[in-house]
Amino acid sequence: MLKKLNHKNMGTSNLGWLESRFHFSFAEYRNPDNINFGVLRVLNDDIVHPKGGFDTHPHQNMEIISYIVKGEITHKDSMGNSEILKRGEVQYLSAGDGIYHSEYNQNESKDLRLLQIWIVPPRNGLPRLYGSHQFTKEQRANNLLNIVSSQKGKAKVKIHQDINIYVSQLEESKSLEFQIKENRQIYFVQIEGTSTVNNIELNEGDAMEITKESSIEMKALTSSHFLFLEMKEE
Secondary structure (H helix, E strand, O other): OEEEEOHHHOEEEEOOOEEEEEOOOEOOEOOOOOOOEOOEEEEEEEEEOOOOEEEEEEEOOOEEEEEEEEOOEEEEEOOOOEEEEOOOOEEEEEOOOOEEEEEEOOOOOOOEEEEEEEEOOOOOOOOOEEEEEOOOHHHHEOOOEEEEEEOOOOOOEEEOOOEEEEEEEEOOOOEEEEEOOOOEEEEEEEEEOOEEEOOEEEOOOOEEEEOOOOEEEEEEOOOEEEEEEEEEOO
């Protein structure tokens, strides 16, 4: 089953320094019929304007992944980590029993765009994790790049939950296929450009819930940048 989610129907917020599109209920966007997709609890498409950012704030019992679309993010946390990440790079945080962090766009003139992804851990109180990885454009060019996996997986970024995240930047008219194992499902996000997924067109900002399918074919109608999360059906 393929369920297209038009970006125009998603929740939005504009705080001046921050513009957000909410794929699931978050902050002031409340929809009791749209809380999660499996273990995926939050997916926010955020634009942080110059010199804006999230002040130091706590998290616990959530696995948080940031995928940088454009600009630069400056991260600091209570575990002593401090770094700057750029386009296509990934930051991850498994908050365990509690962690504080801040995230800023320190640039004077350029926006920061990132996907903020929250995954429910398999249980509470797991060990805290923090890390990042600097993936290159070449790694995701016309290829499905596995950027996040479980501890048993093969991705450079490993979290506790049984989930895989893939990204790709496809040139126009190029296509890729992905086989879906039994009792697994996918949440697909069209980040930039236009693609078809099993012949259904997705434009920038659109998403798709994919259940009870054995495979998907992704074809770029224009230069296309997308991400999807593969997980157990629930």
